[in-house]
Amino acid sequence: MFPDTVLRTERFVLRPFTPDDAHDTWASCVDPLTQRWLPLPRPYTPEEAMAWCTTGSHALRASGDGIHFAVAERDGGRLVGTVGLKRTDWRVRTSEVGYWVSPWARGRGIAAEATRALATWLLAEQGFRRLELRAATGNTASQRVAAKAGLRREGVLRDAGFVHTGQVDLVVFSLVPGDLAVAPAENRSVVADGSPTEAELDGIEERAASASPGPWTPLLETRAGIGGASFLQVGAAGGAGDEELHLTRVTAGREVAGPDEQLDADLDFIASARQDVPRLLAEVRRLRAALAAENS
Ligand SMILES: CC(C)(COP(=O)(O)OP(=O)(O)OC[C@H]1O[C@@H](n2cnc3c(N)ncnc32)[C@H](O)[C@@H]1OP(=O)(O)O)[C@@H](O)C(=O)NCCC(=O)NCCS
Structure with a gap:
């Protein structure tokens, strides 16, 4: 003791x-x-x-x-x-x-x-x-x-x-x-x-x-020609886990009517960020640790 x-x-x-x-x-x-x-x-x-x-x-x-x-x-x-x-x-x-x-x-x-x-x-x-x-x-x-x-x-x-x-x-x-x-x-x-x-x-x-764990899937009207609005699927499709994020792009005070290629690009970026940010963070941490080890 x-x-x-x-x-x-x-x-x-x-x-x-x-x-x-x-x-x-x-x-x-x-x-x-x-x-x-x-x-x-x-x-x-x-x-x-x-x-x-x-x-x-x-x-x-x-x-x-x-x-x-x-x-x-x-x-x-x-x-x-x-x-x-x-x-x-x-x-x-x-x-x-x-x-x-x-x-x-x-x-x-x-x-x-x-x-x-x-x-x-x-x-x-x-x-x-x-x-x-x-x-x-x-x-x-x-x-x-x-x-x-x-x-x-x-x-x-x-x-x-x-x-x-x-x-x-x-x-x-x-x-x-x-x-x-x-x-x-x-x-x-x-x-x-x-x-x-x-x-x-x-x-x-x-x-x-803190964000929904994902995977996040962009369901993009313009690119996929699905019809209806583009949105992000942030939970399992269908059933209890079904969760979606719907965003609207407003410019000069007016909502942009779909199909909207810029909105699709933005949704694509947000969905990828779910995976990209943790990966980039891990890489920054790894490089900093390597740098610190080299300098110590
Ligand atoms: C963690 C804890 C002990 C720190 O108390 P403390 O010694 O008074 O810490 P300080 O308020 O001086 O803050 C320490 C650092 O954290 C930062 N900090 C404090 N609260 C923060 C917050 N909510 N978000 C981000 N940074 C924060 C301060 O800015 C400071 O950093 P800096 O010196 O670079 O400015 C206190 O918050 C606490 O009792 N928390 C509840 C119990 C707990 O979490 N215990 C640890 C479990 S692992």
């Missing part, structure tokens, strides 16, 4: 939970954003918060599964979040980080600062070989936290996670001891030449992941 430990960062202290943290823990865990991304009990009761602070978090450390820190302002200040390790594999010496930040403390870079401190302790002092973070593809803030803490993005695990709304794809990030020599990539996402930042790529990825 991990030793009972207190870590200090520039602004915060990472320490074991105490009964005094129970109310703030409860208020943080009923928060909608916390509930959106973490499959915590719903409703989350004050009793559950008290049990976590007095026994649950400590029992998990004793079990060897990980270690759970309350993150608080230094000098006895208020709870601002948590960071912890779970699913620790002592043979392979890998562990997975998790965090939430209290709603009243968000926007100050707390999760990245706490994660970096925990990662340094784990890899430099506890002899671990790998720290992992798994975040839902839609959880852009968490992915930004990982990048700011210096973790590298490795790829997407399909349907590997669970939140209250259902199954989600997870992005995997990792940090290994060799990465600690590199300063946390505060500016890794800032690209001077106008190419998309990591945050922008994350946004594109999130939008692609």
Whole structure:
């Protein structure tokens, strides 16, 4: 098991939970954003918060599964979040980080600062070989936290996670001891030449992941001579999965009557984007990783 430990960062202290943290823990865990991304009990009761602070978090450390820190302002200040390790594999010496930040403390870079401190302790002092973070593809803030803490993005695990709304794809990030020599990539996402930042790529990825899964099929009146309006088939044709997107082209305030070759070209482009965007994203990520590996 991990030793009972207190870590200090520039602004915060990472320490074991105490009964005094129970109310703030409860208020943080009923928060909608916390509930959106973490499959915590719903409703989350004050009793559950008290049990976590007095026994649950400590029992998990004793079990060897990980270690759970309350993150608080230094000098006895208020709870601002948590960071912890779970699913620790002592043979392979890998562990997975998790965090939430209290709603009243968000926007100050707390999760990245706490994660970096925990990662340094784990890899430099506890002899671990790998720290992992798994975040839902839609959880852009968490992915930004990982990048700011210096973790590298490795790829997407399909349907590997669970939140209250259902199954989600997870992005995997990792940090290994060799990465600690590199300063946390505060500016890794800032690209001077106008190419998309990591945050922008994350946004594109999130939008692609949120759109109907497809395949999307353009049914184009002009080209196919089907008759009726051109439209996009975005679900299986016929039956319960049948879903269509109908678009109209309006120019100078007037709807263009079909057949409309320009509308067909636009629909064709939108339908292809369903497949093209994820492929192009994967290629950008692959090339960036290759470039980073070459420069490191
Ligand atoms: C993820 C979380 C811990 C981050 O909290 P935090 O440390 O206060 O993070 P910040 O608000 O300082 O934001 C970190 C980065 O994400 C960005 N960010 C925050 N919210 C965002 C959003 N909704 N969309 C895109 N980017 C966002 C910030 O701009 C910042 O990036 P920058 O420094 O490049 O500007 C917090 O949002 C949270 O508690 N979420 C719910 C629980 C959760 O998701 N846990 C992680 C599960 S994997």
